Amino acid sequence: MSVGEASGGGRTPHPVCAAAELPPGRRRIVTIEGKSIGVFNVGGRYFALRNRCPHRGAPLCEGQVVDLVTAPAPYAWENERFGEIIRCPWHSWEFDLTTGRSVCHPDSIRTKSYPAGVAAPTEHDRAEAYEAAERGGVVVVWV
Ligand code: FES
Numbered sequence: 105m106s107v108g109e110a111s112g113g114g115r116t117p118h119p120v121c122a123a124a125e126l127p128p129g130r131r132r133i134v135t136i137e138g139k140s141i142g143v144f145n146v147g148g149r150y151f152a153l154r155n156r157c158p159h160r161g162a163p164l165c166e167g168q169v170v171d172l173v174t175a176p177a178p179y180a181w182e183n184e185r186f187g188e189i190i191r192c193p194w195h196s197w198e199f200d201l202t203t204g205r206s207v208c209h210p211d212s213i214r215t216k217s218y219p220a221g222v223a224a225p226t227e228h229d230r231a232e233a234y235e236a237a238e239r240g241g242v243v244v245v246w247v
Contacts, residue, residue, distance in 0.1 A: 115235070115246035123238045126150075129187060133165050136247045143236055143245055144169070144201055146187055151201050152245045153190070154232035162194035164231055170198070172207065204233030 118136045120143050126132055131144045133155055140155035142165025155165040168191045171183040189207060191198050198207040235246040 117239075117244045117246050120236075120243040120245055123241050123243050126243050129169075131165060131169070132243075133163075134245075136245060139247065141165070141234060141245060141247065142190075143243060144190075145243075146201055149202075150236035150238060150243055152234040152236040153199070153201065153204055154234075156232070157192045157194065157197065157199075158231055159192065159195060159197050162192050164190060164192050164199065167191045167193040169201070199231045204231040206230060 120126070120134055121132055126143065126145045128145050128147050131142050133140060133142045135141070140163070141152050142155045143150060143152045144165075153165055155163050157164040169187050170189050170191055171187065172185040172189050173181050173183055175181045188201050189198050190201050199205065200207060237244055
């Protein structure tokens, strides 16, 4: 969610750090209400994920931040969505930093979309995500 759109959705805002301490491409892992949460600056937008992989519980937010790699043709690949994917440090499952959704199961996620209100994604398809934004020079996460 972009800086101007974050509202918290009824959750409680928690200041994380000064915006200057979290420049683009950096992350900060904090504990809020007993939960370890990774806060990421992706090109000036802030995102927050629970620091626990839904596969086997690894510290997901300590993983490598990578691009989305696609294969538009055999023996060809392209990098897209630069720095928007996090790779779990234990078994390399990849998650979309902007939504918490699994990169490997986008079709199953799409059929269970939130706007349609059909069903929530399964635990294995999604990492827990929170809203994050900059407010008055301070990075804030709503938990
Ligand atoms: S614990 Fe994250 S991929 Fe297995």
